[in-house]
Amino acid sequence: MKKIFTLFLVGMLLLVGCSMQPAGQKNATDKKSDTIGLSISTMNNPFFVTLKNATEKKAKEMGYTLITVDAQNNSAKQASDVEDLIQKNVDVLLINPVDSDAVVSAVQSANNASIPVITLDRSANGGKVVSHIASDNVAGGEIAGKHLIELVGNGANIVELEGVPGSSAARERGQGFHKVIDGKLKVISKQSADFDRSKGLSVMENIIQGNKNIQAVFAHNDEMALGAIEALKSAGLTNVKVIGFDGTNEAKDAVNKGDLSATIAQRPDVMGQTAIETAKKVLDGQKVEAQIPVDLELTVKK
Numbered sequence: 001m002k003k004i005f006t007l008f009l010v011g012m013l014l015l016v017g018c019s020m021q022p023a024g025q026k027n028a029t030d031k032k033s034d035t036i037g038l039s040i041s042t043m044n045n046p047f048f049v050t051l052k053n054a055t056e057k058k059a060k061e062m063g064y065t066l067i068t069v070d071a072q073n074n075s076a077k078q079a080s081d082v083e084d085l086i087q088k089n090v091d092v093l094l095i096n097p098v099d100s101d102a103v104v105s106a107v108q109s110a111n112n113a114s115i116p117v118i119t120l121d122r123s124a125n126g127g128k129v130v131s132h133i134a135s136d137n138v139a140g141g142e143i144a145g146k147h148l149i150e151l152v153g154n155g156a157n158i159v160e161l162e163g164v165p166g167s168s169a170a171r172e173r174g175q176g177f178h179k180v181i182d183g184k185l186k187v188i189s190k191q192s193a194d195f196d197r198s199k200g201l202s203v204m205e206n207i208i209q210g211n212k213n214i215q216a217v218f219a220h221n222d223e224m225a226l227g228a229i230e231a232l233k234s235a236g237l238t239n240v241k242v243i244g245f246d247g248t249n250e251a252k253d254a255v256n257k258g259d260l261s262a263t264i265a266q267r268p269d270v271m272g273q274t275a276i277e278t279a280k281k282v283l284d285g286q287k288v289e290a291q292i293p294v295d296l297e298l299t300v301k302k
Contacts, residue, residue: 035065036279037085039106041098041122042073045195045223046248047268048096051120054272055094062276073164073194075102082106086113092279096120099166103127116282120271123168130282133274133292137169140264140296141176144243147262147298148216149184151241156215159207160190161200161228163220170195173220173245188214193224200227208235216241222251222263229259247299255301265299 038055040048052068059066067085071078075098085093086109093110097103100123107127110117117124119132148158160177163170170192181187189207193199200219208214208231217232217240219225225244232240244251247265254260271294281288 034063034283035067035088035090036092036094036276037082037088037090038066038068038094038275039071039078039081039085039096040068041071041078041096042195043070044073045221046250047221047223047246047266048121050248051096051268051272054269055275056272058273058276062280064276064279071098073098073196075099078103079106083109086110086115090115092282093117094120094275094279095124097122097124097167099164100125100168100171101166116279118275118278118282120275121169121266121268125168129290131278131288131290131292133271133278133294134169135266135294135296137172138176138179140245140266141173141178142180143176143296143298144173144218144245144262144264145177145180145185147300148218148241148243149181151261152185152215154184156185157188157211157213158185158216158218159204159214159228160187161203161217161219161224162190162192163195163224165192167195170220177218185216193219193227195221195223197223197227200224201230202227204228204231205234208232208237212237214240216243216261218243220245222246222248222260225260225263226251226254229254247297252299255299258301262298262300265297267294270294 040052056066069081078098093115103124104126107117107124111128116130119129121134123132191203193203217228222244225242241261243261244263247263251263278288
C-alpha cells in the first residue's frame with residue numbers, strides 16, 4: 001500500500017512539474033499560429049477594397065488566417081484597431097496607414113510586442129517597419145505632370161486636389177508632380193479632398209465658383225478625380241483635362257469614355273499578394289527588402 005501511495009505521489013509531482021512554466025510564458029497551444037493582421041485605411045475606396053480582397057485571397061491560398069479591420073479613414077480608430085490585433089497576438093501586422101505620422105505610435109506598440117510590421121501603399125514616419133510595399137508615388141506624380149503638360153501646354157491654369165494631409169501618398173505624389181510642373185503650369189488652387197469622391201466633388205464646386213478659367217485638374221487619386229469630373233460637367237466645363245491616380249476599374253472606364261484624360265495605374269492586387277508573400281518570408285526568418293516597389297503605368301484612352 002505504501003509503495004502504491006509513493007508511486008501516486010511521484011506521478012502527481014511530475015504532472016505538476018510539467019504544467020509549470022515561467023510567468024508570462026505561453027504554451028504553443030495558447031495562440032493560433034500563422035495569423036496575420038491587416039489594418040486598412042478605408043474600405044470606402046475601390047482601390048483599398050481590391051487591396052484587401054487580394055490580400056485575403058493570397059492568405060487563404062497560403063494557409064494563413066487573416067484578420068482584417070477597417071480604420072474608416074480615422075487615425076484614432078486605426079490605433080485602436082492595431083491595439084486589438086496586438087492583443088489577438090497576430091504573428092505579422094500589415095498596415096495601410098491613414099496618416100503616416102499618426103500611425104507611428106501603433107507601429108511602436110507592435111514593435112514593443114515583438115510583432116513584425118509591414119506597411120502597404122503609405123509609409124509610417126517612425127517605428128520599426130521590416131518592409132514597405134508601394135508604388136513609387138514620386139515617380140507617379142512626375143508621370144502625371146509630364147502628361148498634363150503634353151495635354152495643355154505651358155502656362156495653363158490647373159487645379160490640384162490633394163489626398164489626406166499627412167499621408168505619404170499625398171506628400172510624395174505632390175512632390176513628384178511639382179518637380180515637373182513648377183514654372184511651367186500655374187496652380188490656381190491646391191486643396192485637400194482627403195482621397196474622397198464626395199469631397200472631390202464639393203471642393204471642386206467651390207473652386208469653380210471662384211475661378212472658371214481652368215484648363216486641367218490633377219487629383220491625387222481616382223476617387224477625387226471622378227468627383228471633380230461631376231463638378232466640372234455640372235458647371236459646363238467639359239473641356240477640362242483631368243488626371244487621376246490609382247487605376248481603379250471605374251477610372252479606367254472613365255478614361256475609355258473620354259471623361260477622364262488619364263490615370264496613373266497602380267496594382268493594389270499585386271500589393272496584396274506581395275504583402276502575404278513577404279509576411280511568409282518574415283515568418284520563416286528570411287531577410288526581406290526594406291522597400292518593395294510595385295510598377296506604375298500611365299493609362300490613357302485606347
